[in-house]
Amino acid sequence: MTGVRVPGWLADRLRQDDDRSSRAVWSALAEPGDAVAGALVGACGATAALDWVAGAVSGAAPQPVPLGGTDPPDAAARRLRAAAERWAARWHAVDPDRDLAAAARSGARIVAPGDPAWPCGLDDLGALAPFALWVRGAPPSARRSVALVGARACTTYGERVAVDLAAGLAGRSWTVVSGGAYGVDAAAHRGALLVGGTTVVVLAGGVDRAYPVGNARLLEEVVGAGGSLVSEVPPGATPTRSRFLQRNRLIAAMSAGTVVVEAAWRSGAASTAHHAARLLRPVGAVPGPITSAASAGCHRLLREGVAVCVTDVDEVVELAGDVGADVAPAHPEDDTRAVDGLDPLARRVHDGLSRRVPHDTAQVAARAGTTVAQARAMLGLLELEGFARRLGSGWVVDAGE
Amino acid sequence: MTGVRVPGWLADRLRQDDDRSSRAVWSALAEPGDAVAGALVGACGATAALDWVAGAVSGAAPQPVPLGGTDPPDAAARRLRAAAERWAARWHAVDPDRDLAAAARSGARIVAPGDPAWPCGLDDLGALAPFALWVRGAPPSARRSVALVGARACTTYGERVAVDLAAGLAGRSWTVVSGGAYGVDAAAHRGALLVGGTTVVVLAGGVDRAYPVGNARLLEEVVGAGGSLVSEVPPGATPTRSRFLQRNRLIAAMSAGTVVVEAAWRSGAASTAHHAARLLRPVGAVPGPITSAASAGCHRLLREGVAVCVTDVDEVVELAGDVGADVAPAHPEDDTRAVDGLDPLARRVHDGLSRRVPHDTAQVAARAGTTVAQARAMLGLLELEGFARRLGSGWVVDAGE
CATH class of the missing domain: 1.10.10.10 (Winged helix-like DNA-binding domain superfamily/Winged helix DNA-binding domain)
Structure with missing residues (x-):
């Protein structure tokens, strides 16, 4: 790191070797889901990895870093060089002091791996894990959480099912995780709030930006009721399409199971389901009428064997709960004497x-x-x-x- | 057979060694699904098996018959003795001449294994195969037939789906097989008739008895439109509860695949699905709203992995059709440029x-x-x-x- 001209914010961090705030920098420097950044931070630590980037940006010949993985060494080196160019394009726009000040203004703080508040399910993402979470409200609960996700353009059926399942789960002390969007997401958060439960909103943009604006009051209610807003990008960051897609992996990884309540044939909710499946987390889908295009994505997940059919709270608890301990009770009609x-x-x-x-x-x-x-x-x-x-x-x- | 006093009808059959009409007698003598009768007929042939029963009824020491199967010899002999007692209880009530006359009056005839009109899928039932079918109308088509079954107490949703699927299948020259009951069954038959298709009604009672009476006109229309009414019990036989359950195995065995359109938690349609699964035939279930108890049986089949989720005619054809040749086309939304x-x-x-x-x-x-x-x-x-x-x-x- 000697001889490299570094910005003031980086010099401070290097002096203090402050892992948490170096991770805050990485959350601004790399796009969500940048696996090369994840591997570099994993290999060197967040602060030394920044130092490495500073060197690359300043034009000094960067030292080779063994990133692990299965790529042949020269392919890995090429990926690292390409990544360094990406990071260089953002290097001078990064301003962690501004981000931290914005976080302080909105009552947000940084949660990093190893913190008690860190949802350890995120670690299963490996190099794709977020560097840190920006959190408003209570620490996101790690245990007994279920993701309820679905389409923005949901029907009254989907909305009703989302409210009912969320209320039922929250009533049994499960945390309901969703994305804060209109439609199924909002209904899921509202259902949890209805019974005084805890719910976590995973945002694609900064936690200081209510997105969508129409859900601003709902998001405040979530924080007020002991829930949380979380994001892997710093305050002020815009929610872009690719950030929405990347955000879905966090919803899946933070939850013991993911249930798609209602989703059309093509849908972000299906991407969350596939993330969960890749993490070997259980996935459920709520069926609906085959005459409703709004359920076509759920039926697709059932047909493709990605999801299990779930029809009530008991079945969701059985899906996401501990094997054996959370078995759905027998159907009442199985008891009738006949x-x-x-x-x-x-x-x-x-x-x-x-x-x-x-x-x-x-x-x-x-x-x-x-x-x-x-x-x-x-x-x-x-x-x-x-x-x-x-x-x-x-x-x-x-x-x- | 010497020295045994036999009824006149049996003497005739023994003289002619008429397998077909001996099977007609067995269809009256044994209850549907009597595996011992099936094994005895399989071992000796239908006529010699009747002769054996005549001996047992007359009190002559019956000769031991090796029935195959995995029972130890004395257990098998005990089962055969018990069965002989069952058959003896009916022996004097059996009147094949009356049954054949009734069949002739209603335009029915007997179809036996080996006949070109015999649906060879029935042979997969082994000892549980029917002895013969009593058939009104055209010979039941063996190839490319799908069973569409479901609850009597269906909703307008179930009825609409049954009509649509049946019409779509019949329009592609698939035969629609069902049970002629109110609700989903009737809607399936009607859907096939709507497009001039062929449909087969598998009845639990005699083919000369319209059951239920409210569907009498529908059953006549089926015959008039080139379809058929079939039953394994002789004309005049009453449809009993156990015959309804046994009838379901015929629906499953006569069809390349079985689809449950709408069914409550407990349902005869689920029994048909289980019969099909036991025969290693593909099973589909149509999902519905989880708020509708009328779909709970379909969701149960999906959850238990008995059935695959099917949502349109293409998917049913893929389910029941030839692997590779009948693959459902890509979803139209997968083509949109975006x-x-x-x-x-x-x-x-x-x-x-x-x-x-x-x-x-x-x-x-x-x-x-x-x-x-x-x-x-x-x-x-x-x-x-x-x-x-x-x-x-x-x-x-x-x-x-």
Whole structure:
């Protein structure tokens, strides 16, 4: 690092070897999902990696850095050179003091890997993990969180399902993670708030920018209710299309499971689902009418085997919860006492009975296709259980009350 | 067979060794799904098997018959004795001449294994295969048939989907197989008739009994339009609960695939789906709103991995058709030309553009997180494709018309 002309902000960081604020710089310098930046920071640490970039920018021959990975060494070196050019294009626009001041103004702070507030699920992203999170509100809860995502252009069905699932999950102390967009995202956040639950909004732009503007009040409510707004880009950063797509990997990685509530054939929610699947996190999709294009993306995920069909809160908890501990309860209709619950022979004999015309045991056996002895035994059982009764010298169905 | 007193009808059959009409007798003597009867007929032939029963009924010591199967010999012998008692209970009520006369009156005939009209898919049922089919109308088509099944108590959604799928399948010369019940079944038959297609009704009772009575006209229309009514029980036989359940195995076995259109949590349609799965035939389920209990059975089949999610005729044809030859076409939205179709680098550069404020190449590179050279190259491409245009000394998004 000797002999390299560095900006004042970098000189400070190098002196202090302040990993957290070097990561803040990286969050501005590299685009979300820049795997080369992630590998460089992983290999050298955030501060030394900045020093490396300073060298490259100043034109000094940068030292080779072994980044790991499976690329042959010269391909890796080429990728690193190309990345250095990218970073150089931004080098002089980066201003961490401005970003930190903006963060302070909006009540945001930086959370870095290793902090107690760091959602450790993010570490599964490897070189694609964010350098840091800018957080407004409470630390984003790491355990027992579910992502509920879906289309902006949702139907009232999708909105209703998102509110219901979110409220049900929040009511069981699950954190609801989503993207703060109109439609399903907003409904999910609102559902959690409705029952006093915690919800996390993962934004594609800075946490000081309410985006979309129409959800500004909702985002404030989330913070006020003990939830949080998080982003991997610094305050003031614009939400761009590629940042929206990259943001989806954070939603997936911060959650124990991802559920797509309603999504059209092409949809950002499907990208979140695929991120979750790549991280081997469970993915659910809520089915809808096949006559609704708004559910075509969910059905696609089901057909392609990416997602499991989920239809209520129990099934979402089973999906995202601990194997064995969070099994959905039996369907209520499986408990109802009915003729169906009888053993097959008894059911056949029951079928051999009429409701009105009495038949004797031999006739019942012939009608049911059983032996006379079997019919006699089963008629006794059926009488005991209240399914058959004697009428005259024969037997009829006992229809109960 | 010497010394055994046999009814007149049996004496005739034994004299002629008439397999077809002996099978007609078995269809009356054994309940549908009686695997012991199936194994006995399989081992000796239908006529000799009747002779064996005549011996057992008359009290003569019946000869042991090796039925195959995995039971130990004494267990098999015990099962055969019990079965003989069942058959004995019906022996004197069986009257094939009456059944054949009733069949003739209603225009029905017997189709037996080996007949050209025999749906060979039934043979996969092994010992559970029907002895014969009583058929009204055209011979049930064996190739390219799909079962569309579902709840009696369906919603207008289920009815509409059944009609649409059936009409679409019949329009592509697929035969639609169903059970003739109210609700989804009737809608499936009607959908096929709407487009002049062929449909097969598999009944739980005799083919001369319109069941349910409210569908009598529909069943006649099916016959009139070149379809068929089929049953494994003789004319006049009552549709009992266990016959409905057994009937479902025929629907599954006669079809290349089974699709459950709409079904509640507990449902006969689910039993058809399970029969199809056991026969290793493809099973589909049509999803519906999770707020509708009428779709809970479909969602259950999806969750349990029994069924694949199907949402249109193409997907049903892909499910039931020949692998490779009947693949569903690409979704129309996958063809639309859009920014999404650009390569990731071009898309990032596009994201770096504003709609109104022009930026020069270096600014675009910084905004997009690319090198200046990359931004320059991609801007050229984007201009060529109509996604970017020059404005003053910089670049903006070209929003098209």
